[in-house]
Amino acid sequence: MDVLLTSSAFAITLILLPLTAGMLCFLWPAIARILGIVTTAAGVFAVAGLGWQLQLNGTFHHPIGGWGAPLGIDLYADGLSLLMLGMTALVALAVSIYSSGYFTSRDDEIRFWPIWLLLLGALNALFLAADIFNLYVTLELMGLGAVALAALSGGKQAIAGAMRYLLATLLGSMCYLLGVALLYHSFGSVDIATLAVRIDSSPAVWAALGLIIAGLALKTALFPLHFWLPPAHASAPAPVSALLSALVVKASFYILLRLWLSIFSPQGVGDGVNTLLGLLGGIAVIWGSVQALRQTRLKLLIAYSTVAQIGYLFLAFPLAAASGGLAWNAVAYLALSHALAKAAMFLSAGNLLRYGGHDRIADLDRVAQRLPLTAGAFALAGVSIMGLPPSGGFIGKWLLLKAALDQGNWAIIVVLLLGGLLAAAYIFKVLGNIFTQASHPHEPSMVPARMEWAALLLASGAILLSFMASPIFELINIGDVFITTGVKS
Amino acid sequence: METISLLTWSLDGLLGLSLLWLAWRALTTPDLFKAVVLFIAFGLLITLVWVRLDAPDVALAEAAIGAGLTGALLLSALSRLDSTNSDPAPVNSGEAPVNQKPGRFESIHWWPFLSLVLVSAGLGSVILSMPAAFSGLSPEVNAQLTNSGVENPVTAVLLNFRAYDTLLEMVVLLIALLGVWSLGGGVKHKEPFPGTVLDILTRLLTPVLILVSAYLLWVGAHAPGGAFQAGSVLGAAGVLLMLSGWQLQMNIPVLLIRLILLAGPFAFIAMAAITMMIEGQLLQYPTAHAGLLILLLETLATLSIGATLAALFLGGQTWKNDEESL
Amino acid sequence: MTTAILYALTGIGLFSLALYSLIVQAHLLRKILAINIMGSGVFLVLIALAKRSDEIPDPVPHAMVITGIVVAVSATALALSMMLKLNTETHHAELPDDQQG
Numbered sequence: 030m031d032v033l034l035t036s037s038a039f040a041i042t043l044i045l046l047p048l049t050a051g052m053l054c055f056l057w058p059a060i061a062r063i064l065g066i067v068t069t070a071a072g073v074f075a076v077a078g079l080g081w082q083l084q085l086n087g088t089f090h091h092p093i094g095g096w097g098a099p100l101g102i103d104l105y106a107d108g109l110s111l112l113m114l115g116m117t118a119l120v121a122l123a124v125s126i127y128s129s130g131y132f133t134s135r136d137d138e139i140r141f142w143p144i145w146l147l148l149l150g151a152l153n154a155l156f157l158a159a160d161i162f163n164l165y166v167t168l169e170l171m172g173l174g175a176v177a178l179a180a181l182s183g184g185k186q187a188i189a190g191a192m193r194y195l196l197a198t199l200l201g202s203m204c205y206l207l208g209v210a211l212l213y214h215s216f217g218s219v220d221i222a223t224l225a226v227r228i229d230s231s232p233a234v235w236a237a238l239g240l241i242i243a244g245l246a247l248k249t250a251l252f253p254l255h256f257w258l259p260p261a262h263a264s265a266p267a268p269v270s271a272l273l274s275a276l277v278v279k280a281s282f283y284i285l286l287r288l289w290l291s292i293f294s295p296q297g298v299g300d301g302v303n304t305l306l307g308l309l310g311g312i313a314v315i316w317g318s319v320q321a322l323r324q325t326r327l328k329l330l331i332a333y334s335t336v337a338q339i340g341y342l343f344l345a346f347p348l349a350a351a352s353g354g355l356a357w358n359a360v361a362y363l364a365l366s367h368a369l370a371k372a373a374m375f376l377s378a379g380n381l382l383r384y385g386g387h388d389r390i391a392d393l394d395r396v397a398q399r400l401p402l403t404a405g406a407f408a409l410a411g412v413s414i415m416g417l418p419p420s421g422g423f424i425g426k427w428l429l430l431k432a433a434l435d436q437g438n439w440a441i442i443v444v445l446l447l448g449g450l451l452a453a454a455y456i457f458k459v460l461g462n463i464f465t466q467a468s469h470p471h472e473p474s475m476v477p478a479r480m481e482w483a484a485l486l487l488a489s490g491a492i493l494l495s496f497m498a499s500p501i502f503e504l505i506n507i508g509d510v511f512i513t514t515g516v517k518s
Numbered sequence: 519m520e521t522i523s524l525l526t527w528s529l530d531g532l533l534g535l536s537l538l539w540l541a542w543r544a545l546t547t548p549d550l551f552k553a554v555v556l557f558i559a560f561g562l563l564i565t566l567v568w569v570r571l572d573a574p575d576v577a578l579a580e581a582a583i584g585a586g587l588t589g590a591l592l593l594s595a596l597s598r599l600d601s602t603n604s605d606p607a608p609v610n611s612g613e614a615p616v617n618q619k620p621g622r623f624e625s626i627h628w629w630p631f632l633s634l635v636l637v638s639a640g641l642g643s644v645i646l647s648m649p650a651a652f653s654g655l656s657p658e659v660n661a662q663l664t665n666s667g668v669e670n671p672v673t674a675v676l677l678n679f680r681a682y683d684t685l686l687e688m689v690v691l692l693i694a695l696l697g698v699w700s701l702g703g704g705v706k707h708k709e710p711f712p713g714t715v716l717d718i719l720t721r722l723l724t725p726v727l728i729l730v731s732a733y734l735l736w737v738g739a740h741a742p743g744g745a746f747q748a749g750s751v752l753g754a755a756g757v758l759l760m761l762s763g764w765q766l767q768m769n770i771p772v773l774l775i776r777l778i779l780l781a782g783p784f785a786f787i788a789m790a791a792i793t794m795m796i797e798g799q800l801l802q803y804p805t806a807h808a809g810l811l812i813l814l815l816e817t818l819a820t821l822s823i824g825a826t827l828a829a830l831f832l833g834g835q836t837w838k839n840d841e842e843s844l
Numbered sequence: 845m846t847t848a849i850l851y852a853l854t855g856i857g858l859f860s861l862a863l864y865s866l867i868v869q870a871h872l873l874r875k876i877l878a879i880n881i882m883g884s885g886v887f888l889v890l891i892a893l894a895k896r897s898d899e900i901p902d903p904v905p906h907a908m909v910i911t912g913i914v915v916a917v918s919a920t921a922l923a924l925s926m927m928l929k930l931n932t933e934t935h936h937a938e939l940p941d942d943q944q945g
Contacts, residue, residue, distance in 0.1 A: 140700035177697030534854035595924040638860035654902035671903035694918035830921040
């Protein structure tokens with residue numbers, strides 16, 4: 030019994046179970062919905078188990094095949110991985126429940142469930158990876174799955190958006206892989222822990238850093254490489270948009286963060302890169318928010334909001350050095366709350382689309398009365414996105430603000446305040462229309478209850494995060510990944 | 519440390535320059551068909567380069583997958599493109615449209631060009647700064663090779679030391695196929711009768727290809743070869759059959775096809791789960807049986823890879839018509 | 845300049861050439877060709893630099909490249925399918941804002 034309850038068991042279940050379930054759904058499509066919900070529910074338990082084990086025993090480390098790095102591949106989990114896995118598990122469960130109501134025809138089901146579950150396996154494998162080439166393979170698996178799902182709704186817009194997404198993601202992967210090649214051929218390993226020890230400041234490392242950051246920034250849609258995101262996220266089916274904005278973009282960000290924290294910044298490599306990332310992040314916040322404000326269609330508004338929120342994540346880079354773990358904790362919290370809130374938003378938008386047949390903001394017709402749960406979900410999610418208390422988004426932005434104040438970084442403070450105002454503007458733009466009658470009222474269609482509840486529960490989660498800050502921070506900091514000693518910047 | 523003599527230097531230089539030239543021509547020639555053919559030629563040339571660089575396993579994989587199957591996919595897609603409005607003359611083709619003749623220099627997009635020249639210069643100097651002798655992980659691989667169950671170091675890495683990557687890679691093939699199938703909309707392409715030569719050639723070649731595939735699978739343990747190479751030759755046999763219009767006469771149940779497609783990834787995952795439960799370590803083969811287990815995994819993987827590659831070539835079939843098609 | 849360095853530089857050349865083409869060309873088939881050639885460039889860097897070891901070349905990059913080749917063909921197949929579907933819907937083979945005329 031002991032072997033079943035170890036960290037290894039939970040971690041490996043997180044990877045193998047969705048992969049197996051995806052394949053089973055492909056074989057027997059009739060059981061796809063049930064299997065999907067069961068798998069994601071099991072995932073939540075597995076993450077909880079992993080978290081429990083991490084608290085007891087510290088970080089988890091598993092040499093696959095018994096070989097050990099640098100010859101073999103290792104699995105690794107610390108607080109940051111746990112956070113990402115937990116975020117994935119919660120959003121995955123909600124999206125699965127939602128999708129069981131959203132995809133009703135057998136055709137749609139067989140197109141969605143196998144690819145979705147394989148994608149989930151890829152996400153979990155990514156967050157547990159400790160090897161930069163293994164990360165490349167999981168990135169590609171995740172990317173191909175995400176693209177395939179994004180194209181699901183058919184139609185010119187969706188296919189064009191998905192095609193652009195595919196090309197962007199492949200370009201990003203190629204740049205990343207070249208960086209991996211340079212690192213391997215400089216230090217003889219692709220294992221993160223080994224590289225962290227062996228790394229130095231040679232030109233190859235700088236080149237690798239540049240390539241890896243460029244590739245991952247493209248995949249994370251950091252300004253100005255964000256061009257592919259709004260069309261792809263907006264024209265995908267609602268649950269897919271939720272997955273893309275909440276989880277898939279966070280995955281490449283996670284890799285960037287992990288490599289930065291473990292390999293590059295402890296040696297002081299890339300000091301100037303901090304400032305560049307922060308600058309781009311700041312522009313993303315303003316640009317994304319302004320663009321969101323200008324949209325007439327709801328899903329595009331939400332997609333641009335994602336571009337803006339990703340910018341917040343990068344604001345932490347210039348602040349991180351002098352702030353201790355504060356800025357990174359903020360990033361973790363922001364990533365988590367954004368995932369829950371943004372997924373809730375897209376799911377709500379899906380409900381509105383299903384209900385009214387369109388997503389034009391100006392024509393949202395008395396949604397508050399007809400779909401109160403959905404309206405509530407959108408409103409709560411909006412609170413977190415705006416960064417109002419009480420919400421996870423508030424905590425994240427508050428920590429960033431505090432770090433910026435401590436360091437007197439006025440540029441970032443201005444960005445944070447301005448971003449908050451703009452977010453409030455575009456959220457209220459939608460909320461305003463939810464409560465009023467449209468100029469052309471229409472007959473509403475039924476929206477299944479589970480779709481509304483899924484959205485509402487996610488949004489409530491984003492709010493509840495504000496009450497769970499202390500235990501979450503404790504969990505995140507298992508493994509002390511955010512403490513980088515000897516940082517020179 | 520080797521400085522190479524004038525002859526080898528000129529041979530390598532020639533190969534390198536030809537690669538660059540072929541690539542440039544493939545990317546800029548106005549005729550798409552020519553572009554794809556040049557790309558296939560590029561693939562074959564790079565296969566030669568792999569042989570030159572002592573990478574026979576990679577050469578086999580590149581020839582079968584990179585040049586062969588990718589070329590087939592590209593040609594098939596090209597033939598299905600509705601070219602009424604597509605394919606404007608590409609930039610830098612050196613062949614101007616009839617009415618205007620932009621000079622060579624005007625058709626270059628300067629900002630990307632200059633920035634990429636800078637980037638290549640930077641990367642080039644990085645490469646030049648790398649030490650000329652570096653052993654990488656070969657000492658570690660050699661040390662553990664006897665415990666891996668096979669004698670071919672590349673197979674040992676793929677199927678034992680880094681088998682987890684291979685597991686994920688099998689899933690990549692599967693997810694690509696699922697994506698292609700979910701896009702659907704593939705017009706049922708009735709191949710015309712292929713003509714006597716192709717017909718006879720197919721009848722002769724198919725059993726040969728199957729034999730070659732089995733050989734590559736078997737020999738991969740101690741010489742260049744292995745599951746991917748064998749699987750891609752099998753896939754090539756499948757593509758050849760499809761191209762010659764050979765219709766499956768027997769009714770292979772859909773379930774069986776899907777099982778074959780899944781056999782590879784399932785085998786890896788089952789192996790992973792079993793080793794986890796027995797040994798407590800993921801994918802840790804008991805040393806005595808490692809060779810046998812690897813062969814088992816490779817056999818199932820070969821079948822899956824072959825089936826998946828052939829299915830990818832077949833392209834989007836709708837899910838609905840399960841009885842008639844896939 | 846050793847063999848390894850020479851071919852690695854060729855790989856960089858292929859990478860940049862293809863990247864330029866990817867950015868600048870509009871037709872999707874050409875973009876897909878460009879991605880494949882970029883991949884070949886990276887693989888060339890991986891394998892060429894592996895030849896710097898004394899006896900047999902380092903097998904780990906070889907395994908990585910085989911993995912990469914399989915990933916590339918999977919991605920190419922998906923990309924081609926999507927291009928064909930877009931072509932069926934729009935009768936063009938470029939992304940909407942790249943279309944000319």
